[in-house]
Amino acid sequence: PANTVGIIGLGVMGAPMAENLLRAGYNVIGHDISEAAVKRLVAAGGRAGGDIAGTLAGAGTVITMLPDSPQVEQVVLGPGGVLEHAEPGLLYIDMSTVRPETSRKIAEAAAAKGVRALDAPVSGGEKGAIDGTLSIMVGGDADDVEAARQVFEALGTTIVHVGPVGAGQTVKAANQLVVGGVYALIAEAIVLLEASGVDAGRGLDVLAGGLAGSRILDLKRQTMVKREFRPGFRIDLHHKDMGIALAAAREAGVALPMTGMVAQLIAAARAQGLGALDHSALLKVIERINS
Numbered sequence: 001p002a003n004t005v006g007i008i009g010l011g012v013m014g015a016p017m018a019e020n021l022l023r024a025g026y027n028v029i030g031h032d033i034s035e036a037a038v039k040r041l042v043a044a045g046g047r048a049g050g051d052i053a054g055t056l057a058g059a060g061t062v063i064t065m066l067p068d069s070p071q072v073e074q075v076v077l078g079p080g081g082v083l084e085h086a087e088p089g090l091l092y093i094d095m096s097t098v099r100p101e102t103s104r105k106i107a108e109a110a111a112a113k114g115v116r117a118l119d120a121p122v123s124g125g126e127k128g129a130i131d132g133t134l135s136i137m138v139g140g141d142a143d144d145v146e147a148a149r150q151v152f153e154a155l156g157t158t159i160v161h162v163g164p165v166g167a168g169q170t171v172k173a174a175n176q177l178v179v180g181g182v183y184a185l186i187a188e189a190i191v192l193l194e195a196s197g198v199d200a201g202r203g204l205d206v207l208a209g210g211l212a213g214s215r216i217l218d219l220k221r222q223t224m225v226k227r228e229f230r231p232g233f234r235i236d237l238h239h240k241d242m243g244i245a246l247a248a249a250r251e252a253g254v255a256l257p258m259t260g261m262v263a264q265l266i267a268a269a270r271a272q273g274l275g276a277l278d279h280s281a282l283l284k285v286i287e288r289i290n291s
C-alpha cells in the first residue's frame with residue numbers, strides 16, 4: 001500500500017503529476033469527474049478508481065489536485081468522500097490551492113478519523129508539473145512531512161516544510177500575489193514599449209538578463225508578445241487565489257495595497273470574459289485600458 005498513491009483531480013496539474021508518480025515507480029489510482037482525464041491516466045499506465053472509495057482502495061497516500069476549496073471540501077468531507085472511506089493511518093495530501101481555513105478544517109476532521117493530513121500547494125505551473133520540478137510548500141506535522149517526502153520528490157525539486165497545517169496555503173497565497181504583480185507589470189512594460197515604437201520582444205530580452213529578470217519573463221515573454229494565452233494557469237484560478245490572499249491579509253490584520261490593485265485587474269479580466277485564458281492575458285486588460 002505504501003507504494004500505491006491515489007490521486008483525485010487529473011487536470012492541467014494533476015495529470016502530469018500522476019504521470020511522474022508512475023515514472024517514479026508508484027502504482028497510481030486516479031479519479032476525476034472528467035472521463036477524458038481518467039482515460040489519459042489509464043493510457044499512461046495508471047488505474048481508474050471509478051469513484052473516491054475505489055481510489056482509496058489499497059492506497060497508503062491520497063492526493064487531491066482540485067480547483068478550489070468547495071471541491072476539496074466536497075471530495076474530502078462530503079458524503080462518499082475521502083474521510084468516509086479512509087482507513088486510519090492514511091496520509092492525505094491536498095496539493096490544490098485553497099483557503100488556509102479549509103486546510104485546518106480538513107486536518108481537524110481527518111485527525112478524528114486517524115488520518116494524517118498535509119496542505120502542500122505547489123508553484124511552477126504546468127511546466128513544473130510536467131518536468132517534476134515543482135516548488136512544494138508544506139504545512140503540517142514534521143513526521144507526516146517526512147512520510148510524504150518520497151512522494152514529493154517524485155513531483156518537485158524544492159520541498160519546504162513551512163509550518164503547521166494551513167501554513168503551506170499561506171505561503172502559496174504570498175506566491176500568487178507576487179506572480180500576479182509580476183504579470184501585471186510585464187503587461188505594462190509591453191504596452192509602454194509598443195506604444196513608444198520599440199520592439200517589445202527585444203526590450204524584454206534585455207530585462208530578462210538584468211535585475212528585472214524573473215522566471216516569468218524567462219518562460220512567458222515570447223508568448224505574451226505573440227498574444228498566445230492558452231492556459232497554463234487560468235485567470236479564473238488566479239482570481240480565486242487573489243481572493244485567498246486578500247482574505248488572509250484581512251485575517252492577519254495587514255494592508256496589501258498592490259495586491260488589492262492586482263486583484264482588481266484580474267477581476268477586470270474575468271469581467272471581460274477572459275477567465276478561461278492564461279493569466280498572462282492580463283496584457284489584454286492593460287491594452288484595453290489604453291485603447
Ligand code: NAD
Nearest residue numbers: 009010011012013032033034066067096097125126232233
Ligand atoms: P484544472 O481545472 O485543470 O484541474 C482540476 C481537475 O479537477 C479537473 O480535471 C476537474 O475535472 C477535476 N474535478 C473538479 N471537481 C472534481 C470532483 N468533485 N471530483 C473529481 N474531480 C474533480 O486545474 P489545475 O490547473 O490542474 O489546478 C488544480 C489546482 O492547482 C488549483 O487549485 C490551482 O489553483 C492549483 N495550481 C495550478 C497551477 C497551474 O499552473 N495550472 C499551478 C499551481 C497550482
